[in-house]
Amino acid sequence: MSENTIHEITRNNTNRIFRAGSCDFVDRLSAPLYSWLKGVLMVCFLLSVSWNIRAHEGPPFPIIVDKSVGPCIVSVWTDPDVGESTFFVIINPQPGATIPIDLKIELGVQPTSGRLAEKLYPVQREDLRNQVQYKALILLDAQEMWRVRVVLTSTQGSGEASATVEATPPGYGRWDLLIYLLPFIAVALLWVRAVTRRRAIRRLHAADG
Amino acid sequence: MSNQSSTLFPGESDSHPFDLLRVPLLGRFLRWHHARTLLQIPLLIISVVMIMHGLFGPDLAPKNLATTLGWVHFRGALVLVLLCAGNFFCLSCPFMLVREAARRLFKPRRNWPRMLRNKWLSTGLFVATLFVYELFDLWSSPWWTAWLIITYFVGALVVDGVFKHASFCKFVCPIGQFNFVASTLSPLEVKVRDRDVCVSCRTKDCIRGQREPAPGLVVIQRGCELALFQPRKVGNMDCTFCLDCVYACPHDNVGILTRVPAAELMIDPMRSGVGYFSRRKDLAALVIVFTFGALLNAFGMVSPVFVLESWLGRVLHVSHEAPVLGMIFGLMLIIEPILLLGLAAWLTQVWGGAQRAVLPLVVRYAYTLVPLGFSMWLAHYSFHFLTGLFTFIPVTQSAVASLGWAVLGEPSWTLTGLPQGAVHAMELGFLGLGLVGSLLVGYRLAHEELARHRMRIFGVWAGLSVVLWVAAVWVMNQPMEMRGSVLGG
Numbered sequence: 001m002s003e004n005t006i007h008e009i010t011r012n013n014t015n016r017i018f019r020a021g022s023c024d025f026v027d028r029l030s031a032p033l034y035s036w037l038k039g040v041l042m043v044c045f046l047l048s049v050s051w052n053i054r055a056h057e058g059p060p061f062p063i064i065v066d067k068s069v070g071p072c073i074v075s076v077w078t079d080p081d082v083g084e085s086t087f088f089v090i091i092n093p094q095p096g097a098t099i100p101i102d103l104k105i106e107l108g109v110q111p112t113s114g115r116l117a118e119k120l121y122p123v124q125r126e127d128l129r130n131q132v133q134y135k136a137l138i139l140l141d142a143q144e145m146w147r148v149r150v151v152l153t154s155t156q157g158s159g160e161a162s163a164t165v166e167a168t169p170p171g172y173g174r175w176d177l178l179i180y181l182l183p184f185i186a187v188a189l190l191w192v193r194a195v196t197r198r199r200a201i202r203r204l205h206a207a208d209g
Numbered sequence: 210m211s212n213q214s215s216t217l218f219p220g221e222s223d224s225h226p227f228d229l230l231r232v233p234l235l236g237r238f239l240r241w242h243h244a245r246t247l248l249q250i251p252l253l254i255i256s257v258v259m260i261m262h263g264l265f266g267p268d269l270a271p272k273n274l275a276t277t278l279g280w281v282h283f284r285g286a287l288v289l290v291l292l293c294a295g296n297f298f299c300l301s302c303p304f305m306l307v308r309e310a311a312r313r314l315f316k317p318r319r320n321w322p323r324m325l326r327n328k329w330l331s332t333g334l335f336v337a338t339l340f341v342y343e344l345f346d347l348w349s350s351p352w353w354t355a356w357l358i359i360t361y362f363v364g365a366l367v368v369d370g371v372f373k374h375a376s377f378c379k380f381v382c383p384i385g386q387f388n389f390v391a392s393t394l395s396p397l398e399v400k401v402r403d404r405d406v407c408v409s410c411r412t413k414d415c416i417r418g419q420r421e422p423a424p425g426l427v428v429i430q431r432g433c434e435l436a437l438f439q440p441r442k443v444g445n446m447d448c449t450f451c452l453d454c455v456y457a458c459p460h461d462n463v464g465i466l467t468r469v470p471a472a473e474l475m476i477d478p479m480r481s482g483v484g485y486f487s488r489r490k491d492l493a494a495l496v497i498v499f500t501f502g503a504l505l506n507a508f509g510m511v512s513p514v515f516v517l518e519s520w521l522g523r524v525l526h527v528s529h530e531a532p533v534l535g536m537i538f539g540l541m542l543i544i545e546p547i548l549l550l551g552l553a554a555w556l557t558q559v560w561g562g563a564q565r566a567v568l569p570l571v572v573r574y575a576y577t578l579v580p581l582g583f584s585m586w587l588a589h590y591s592f593h594f595l596t597g598l599f600t601f602i603p604v605t606q607s608a609v610a611s612l613g614w615a616v617l618g619e620p621s622w623t624l625t626g627l628p629q630g631a632v633h634a635m636e637l638g639f640l641g642l643g644l645v646g647s648l649l650v651g652y653r654l655a656h657e658e659l660a661r662h663r664m665r666i667f668g669v670w671a672g673l674s675v676v677l678w679v680a681a682v683w684v685m686n687q688p689m690e691m692r693g694s695v696l697g698g
Contacts, residue, residue, distance in 0.1 A: 061623045177634045184638030188645040194469045195649050 060088060063148060063163040070152045070159030071100055076107075082143050082167045089123055089134040089150055099132055100154035107136045108149040112164055115142075118149070140167040229397060229465035230455065239465070242430075242456055245300060246309075253303035256358055262608055263355025273351035277597070277604045279358070280348040285594020288391065288587045295397035295465070296388045299378065299449035304365035308377070311366055321376040328386065328491040332498050335383040336542060339502055343509045344534055375434035378449050385449065390499045391583050392445035394470045394646065399448055399455070399463060400439065406462040407440035415439040415454040415463060430457045433482075439463055441481035444473030446492075471646050474576045475653035486576060493572040497546045500575075500582030504680060505541045507589040511687035549673055550575065556669045562661035577651040577670050578677065584643020585681045588636040592685075595635065598626035636685050640678060647674040 064076040077088040087107055093099045110118035123134035140146055149162040230236040238244050255278065263275030270276035287298050347353050361384075368377040378385045401407050416439070418432035432454065433439070435447050439454050455463045477487050486492060508514055514537070521533045554570035557563045563570060603620035610620065626632075648671050655667035 061625045065622055176630050177637070180631055180634030181638050181641070184635075184642055188642055191470065191642070191645060192649065195472065195475070195653070198469055198472060199653070 060086065063165050064150065064161050066092075067161045068094065068159075069150065069161045070157040071097065071154060072103070072152060074150060074152065074161060076148065076150055076161075076163065078148070078165055080140060080146070080165050080167045082140055082169050085138050085140045085167065087123075087136045087138055087148070089136070091132040091134070100156040103152060103154045105134055106151045107138065108151065109138055109140065110147050110149075111142070112145040112147050115144075118147075120151075143167050143169055227467045228402065231464065239452065240455065245451060246306065248301040249303050249306035252301050253306050256303045256362075260355045260358050263351040263358070266351060266608060266611070268351065270349040270351060271600065272604055272607055273354075274601070274604055274608055275351040275354040275358070276348060277600055279354050281593050281597045282601055284590040287388070288583075288590045289594070291388065291391045291395055292583075292587060293396070295395040295399075296392040296445060296448060296450045299385060299388050300451060302378075302449070304361055304377070304382075305451075307362055308365050308369045311370055315370065317369065317371055317373045319372050321372045321374070321380055325380055327380070328489075328495045331381055331383060331386045332491065332495045334381065335386055335495070335498055335502070336538070338383045339506060340534065340538055342506075344531055374436070375449065375451075379435050379447055386495055387499065387586075389446050389448070390496055390579060391586065392448070393473055393579055394583050395445055396467055396470050397465050398445050398468050398473075399450055399452070400442065400466050400468075402462050402464045402466070404440065406460050410440075410460065410462075412459060413438070414457040414459055418453075418457055419459075432457050436482040438481040441479070443476070443478055443480040443483075446473070446480065446483050471580055471650055474579055474650045475657075477573070477657075487569065487573045490568075490572055493575040496575045496579055496582070497550065498542060500578040500585070500677070501542050501546050503582045503585035503589065504677065504684065505538065507585060507681070507684045508541070511684055513687060549676070553669050553673045557658075557660075557666050560662070561655075561658070561666035561669060563658050563666060564660065574651070574654055574670055577647050577654060577674060580646025580650060581640075581643040581674055581677055581681070584639045584641075584646070587639040587643070588681070588685055591639065592632055592636055594626075595632045596626040599624040600626065633685075637682070640681050640685065643681075644674055644678040647671075647678075 060077040060079040062075055062077045064074060067074050071094060073092040073094060075090040075092075077090070079086045089105055089107065091099055091103070091105075105123045106120045107123055108118045108120045110116060121136045121138050123136040126133045126135050143166070145164050145166050147162060147164050149160055151160045152158055228236070230240055259275040259278055262273055266273045266275070270280075290297050341347065341357075345353050347357060361382075364381065365377045368381050369375070414430070414432060416432045416436070418428050419430040420426045420428050430453070434451070434453065435449060437448060437454075439458070442448070450465075455465075474486075477485055479485060483489070483492075517537065518530070518533050521536060522528065525533070525536075527533055550571045551567065554567045554574065557570050557574070558565070558567060565573075602624050603622045606617040606620040609615075609617045651670035651674060652667050655663045655670065658666055660666055
């Protein structure tokens with residue numbers, strides 16, 4: 001039997017196997033595998049749509065870069081979503097100096113329109129290895145321009161810096177997660193099909209001798 | 210040719226519809242003998258720029274090209290190219306360009322020591338690289354990052370300057386080992402187009418190379434330096450995509466063909482230059498480090514690790530990070546795999562009725578974890594890459610401006626990357642795909658096992674995959690340091 005003939009038979013047999021809705025292949029060979037995969041996909045789906053999406057704090061961008069404020073050099077990075085926004089204050093000492101032990105930092109935000117009074121928020125120091133970084137979660141209630149003011153106070157000196165930033169609309173939440181996951185689910189199904197199809201071809205080839 | 214030497218079954222390679230080397234322009238470019246050099250030159254230039262900026266540029270990592278390009282862009286692009294295509298970064302490796310230049314001046318005389326012809330050394334170096342990365346916070350140190358790149362160049366130069374063939378790639382390079390394991394999931398493979406042509410081939414130039422007929426027998430085109438004989442090569446393990454076999458084949462019978470990702474993990478034929486997967490303890494160890502190292506590397510940048518380090522330091526009364534980090538590495542790269550894989554193998558034997566001993570079972574089934582491990586690397590590195598996709602622009606602007614050339618304008622520091630929601634969904638998507646891949650491999654391996662209860666065996670290894678997947682999802686849902694951006698430690 002020529003190689004081409006073998007291929008033709010293999011192709012026909014495989015097509016026949018996969019055309020059958022209640023075919024032996026699914027019933028006999030891969031039913032347990034499909035059950036497993038269906039279960040796994042269901043778990044993935046449930047996890048995807050039921051978890052509160054609060055993964056990574058990013059990507060933030062800087063609104064103040066290396067500005068000398070009082071005894072320190074300050075950078076402020078933000079991820080200014082409407083709703084709960086994340087602000088990072090990175091503190092470095094002035095050249096040849098150290099960061100004051102009694103340093104206190106506050107962040108103030110106010111719409112540039114003056115619609116609301118300025119509100120001051122405390123910041124929390126983050127537990128990082130070799131960088132002094134503070135974080136604040138701040139409520140920005142509307143998509144508009146906001147004035148951000150960072151205030152440093154210490155016995156070695158005090159100061160402040162300010163910048164403006166536009167609050168950006170939040171994502172679509174769990175629905176965009178599902179939409180973004182759809183291509184992966186499609187790839188997974190294709191992958192499963194390719195592997196099982198390959199296996200069927202091998203078995204047929206083995207059966208042909 | 211024997212069936213054992215086939216990829217899967219005879220004639221299969223003939224049926225591939227897609228061959229990258231047949232694509233107009235791109236295929237012609239890749240078949241050009243100087244294609245590799247042309248791909249290596251830009252990466253060499255970028256490497257030199259990274260070294261110079263790392264040594265003499267700003268100390269702050271997010272403003273330095275060494276750390277930004279190295280830890281954000283290179284790693285992300287690497288895993289995405291491996292996922293979507295194949296081991297093309299090894300093809301473009303700048304270390305090999307320097308090596309090639311050096312080999313024009315002096316020829317290596319020695320063979321790589323027989324006792325080191327395995328993956329133990331490179332696995333150790335892989336672990337060492339991960340350890341040094343955490344200990345010295347390489348992502349935040351341009352200076353150390355620059356020295357790491359220099360070390361790679363020197364290492365490749367020294368090893369391949371002394372030893373013949375591609376000893377550095379095959380037995381030393383940690384990045385190479387990472388690529389080899391990850392590329393088992395790639396959709397492309399360098400392989401023969403028509404097996405019948407190989408059967409009738411008498412010269413075997415793909416492995417031996419082409420020599421001038423003159424008495425000097427000068428090599429005019431080398432064969433595979435990694436000892437992969439194309440007709441008996443199975444999969445991407447140990448293949449650097451250098452395309453020497455493509456250039457050497459006098460019958461134009463080697464292509465870059467599509468295949469089913471991970472299919473090579475599901476079979477255990479004799480592989481040229483590799484042997485049997487099921488007999489390679491060193492390769493299984495590399496795969497285990499690859500998988501658990503992915504979890505460890507991601508765990509190393511979330512908040513709980515700082516809590517764990519602090520707690521261990523207090524309990525052990527240790528103030529230095531090295532011993533504490535060493536304990537965490539030992540726990541996650543030695544103790545945890547021994548317990549989890551040992552338990553799974555024991556259950557396979559006792560509950561599943563497998564007739565092999567525990568260690569051979571661990572060695573064989575370790576490969577079920579490769580898709581999951583790769584998905585963890587993908588999720589982790591793509592997070593940094595995609596959320597910091599455009600950060601190289603302001604950093605480059607800043608670097609150029611620091612030289613006194615304002616040609617690129619003021620640094621646009623507001624350029625960052627893709628939205629968090631999209632990137633997080635992709636992370637979960639990658640992890641989900643990894644789990645599906647591990648389940649597929651586990652199912653196939655279990656089905657091939659000589660045992661009474663194959664579905665039980667599958668259940669055991671599927672359970673292990675699910676446990677690791679849950680751990681990975683948990684890690685990826687922790688607030689993660691923004692390495693490569695200003696934020697982070």
